[in-house]
Amino acid sequence: MTSVPFKGGDAVTMISLELVDFINSHRAEGAPALAHSDFLKKVPRVLKKDAGKFSHTYIDSMNRQQKCYRFPKRESCLMAMSYSYDLQAAVFDHMTEQELRLAQRAAFPIPQTRADALRLAADLDEHNARLVLENRALRLRLEHPEPTFQAGLTPVQFCRTLNGVNSQKINHFLLESGWIYNAETDPDRSPKYRTRSRARDKYLAEDVRCISRPGQKSIQTYLLTLLLAGSIRLQEWYLEQKLPMKSSWDGSLIQRRISREDLQ
Template identity: 60%
Template structure:
């Protein structure tokens, strides 16, 4: 979710990518994962001639321009309603909450006395100090994350250095998030994870490799490869404790740099 500026002032918006993530995050376990490409095709059918007003772009992990949409509240709700009334209500409530936060941020009362002006100046100075500290902490976190990320590693390898994550359930968590799908064709067979198109080259990519074993027909295995934007998103989910965590986790969100000894 982002807050953007329009000609008529501040407004809360959602991109088509964010709406797809929002919808997938609320789907039932048996419901299919919504793909961004399918969502993009649906927009002109729902918004008709107005769809072009909300065209936007984003840059993927390879810095390529990709098409998307950016919707204000009304159109976000219309798109959500095309899937279900419950989703429409969820989007409406969420964006209303963000509008209230934005209004609180923009609220400003001019001081009427010298004492009020001095208190305001002191409050602003304190807020600036807090903001500077938060910016420093954010910069340190980003630097730590970049040192944590290793090009070519899998999501599981990355999560092994996030304290408390249940690494045996990383791929199943990504499956639930809609980042992966299971290409296994036989019931009860070992999962063969593939990268979902909506996150391919954005959060993850995959590397094919041929597997040959005695008594088994050769097949292609796709190794999952985490991208830096995917690492950032995984870290965000980790900080919110939204990844599968170990039952004996100590509750501390700490990172460990790669030292070659992780198993």
């Protein structure tokens, strides 16, 4: 694990030799070891035209110059993910920890007084909170391709793509979370969900429709659909295991592509 200078500061990187050793150390017991030569062949297949950007060399035990790659965090995670999501998560967590250590060493001097120490602690809390948000966004992009975060789905439709989520309880969850409220005052009628102001135009859009009925008073219905930020927020709650889950859930956090059945 090394750090190299980038615009805006230093960044943690891994050369392909280190990454192969890390992957082998986290593989299941009895699984065949990954060879560095096989790993090198796979890099262009995973990173495609960007692979050449990360070309590097090293000196082997016989003092010969050999080809390898040096990857920043994103590409290290992509390569690990090509073997398994568990390996991708392990590399992500490992490099995140190294980033925190590097940032703390580089950005904050050793405090000389108690006041300096208190200021340092406050700065570290703010800095770490910012890294947590940035890494959460990166994890979402790596683990779940962007097309799954599309706008226009209802919360129930979106949650049907999330393995293990009890989509029938999502509206109740959003009620408790303060995103929606029930505008129907008659307890014997079906709920009439509306978007609260805190979520409107940020997480949820509200489409008001007027239904005409011959000889009767027309009625209004409300269709609540997720905006892009709302889709991402639900995904974050899913990864944090805060959504209502089915009793038969197998424990895996996987998102499927949206199908026609999900939209029904």
